[in-house]
Amino acid sequence: MSGAGRIVAGLEAAGVTLAASVPDTWIGKLMATVRRSRTIRAVDAAREEEAVAIACGATLAGGRGAVLIQNAGLFNCGGVLAGLVSLYRIPCFFIVSYRGDRRDPIYYHEPKGRVTEPTLSAWGLPFAIADHTTDLEAQVVRGVESAVASSGPAVLLISGEDIE
């Protein structure tokens, strides 16, 4: 099974019912697999803050929402993370493409990669970096369960090789 398939299997196993997304190259490939899921509703958002609120709405309505976006998109989300996710204590699991880290071959993503982990830390966002050489499905399940347990955000950073 591809990495994307293992990630989506993890979302399904964790009971995710809705995945809201703004794509980049990697997230777009992942969402192509999400769209084949029988249990997850894929929602295309125009901007990342919307995706967060859509996922939170699904969760408040009794489902489990997840957000699939690029790290640059996560940087857009400071306000909604503070004013919705944290303020109302809503579980919200993110899969975020880690553009610009050492595994990213595209040079112009490097500035985003440089500030990703410091930004997540400064914003108090718990995160893990996916490792496709181990059980990727379990890493996704742990992330969702972490968000539920904390009634807050949890982020899994993925690279292009994690979805191959």
Place this chain on the structure above:
Amino acid sequence: MTARRPLLEALVAMLARDDVLVSSLGANSRYLPHLNVTAPVFALCDSMGAAIPLALGMALQRPDRHVVALEGDGSLLMCPNVLATVAAARPSNLTALLWVNGHYESSGGQALPSAPVDWSALAKGFGIANVERVGDVPALRAAFPRARAAKAPALLVVDVAFDPSEPIPPYSERPDEIRARFRIA
């Protein structure tokens, strides 16, 4: 132009117990605890622009419930793109009311950028076919049933008076209280 409170009272009187109400920050969220609302209410006190996408997520998760979102023109001006997201998702059970008063009422009454935004045309341009503009209580009472019967996303553009001396009550519920109470059965 009609004041906010009679419009809001007319709206909540039309809501059923099985509906869901999501309110953006500001005057509507501050009034709602003082009104008799039978539907579950999720009232924001921050996060401008979140009401419509939050309602969209609820509507997609619970297609058996009609979800009503209250948004302000200042908030939607920050993220009109959400109208495209709603049009693409095509929920059959989402009605948004856009309260247009041209001001950031909750932050001190500053005027919005003075562009003459045609919200109805904008929404239709994004692909929302069911759009009506209402300016008083009778028009709202007539338009809301049409919106909820549309079986497609609908937007009511509500012209509401801006009155800097309006005695809007303060927030009376904390977010954790709102979150704890909010349940869609």
